[in-house]
Amino acid sequence: MENQQVARRSDATRATILDAARARFAADGYEKATIRAIARDAHIDPSMVMRYYGSKAGLFTAAVAIDPGLPGLSLEPREEIGRTLVRHFLTLWEENGELTALMRVGATDPAVADRMGSVLREQLIPLARLLGPEPEQAQARARAALCASAVLGLALTRYVLRFPASVALGREEIVDWLGPTVQRYLTAPTP
Known part of the structure; x- marks a missing residue:
């Protein structure tokens, strides 16, 4: 039960980070968007962004969907x-x-x-x-x-x-x- 709650919180945190990243990348572009600004928008510590995505490029890659269908x-x-x-x-x-x-x-x-x-x-x-x-x-x-x-x-x-x-x-x-x-x-x- 406790592991499921941790997993749900982790999934929610990832989703919050991705939403903030998508908005920030769209508003500022890749070069001007910063991990700090994305973390601030997501109301979390910047270290959490790095923990989940490793780098700005890793976050960008996860945030931008590429499925032309x-x-x-x-x-x-x-x-x-x-x-x-x-x-x-x-x-x-x-x-x-x-x-x-x-x-x-x-x-x-x-x-x-x-x-x-x-x-x-x-x-x-x-x-x-x-x-x-x-x-x-x-x-x-x-x-x-x-x-x-x-x-x-x-x-x-x-x-x-x-x-x-x-x-x-x-x-x-x-x-x-x-x-x-x-x-x-x-x-x-x-x-």
Whole structure:
């Protein structure tokens, strides 16, 4: 009974820390957010944050969810999957400010970059294998990497660097331009 109460308190403390971290990272960005500020927001001692998460990067990695939900996407009609994926990614980026922070941190922190890469390994590669004309794992990895570079390149220029030309594009313009490219990467014969 006592162990269950301790576990519940521990889970509650972790959840409180993660909530405070998400809010602080979203408000201040990764660089400006501090363990002290997050601990203050969570009403706990900073040492507790370190105890549970080890470092600021560890806390960030735990606080930012990276599940694009690709396995749940409809793959029909097959000739529209590129457009469907681009729309899906646009929605993710527009509804989740944490992804912008994640992109910034992932460019400089290997642990966060590896976490981002797990999405490629766990979701995009199986999707590329399913849709590609050949069953080889190497081709699926190449196809997934090209899709990721297209989508992440757009996200970088539109949501992180905020290039005026990228920001000015409407959703359907992006879908019209990028959708066929993603479609080709996933389904075209290997060159």
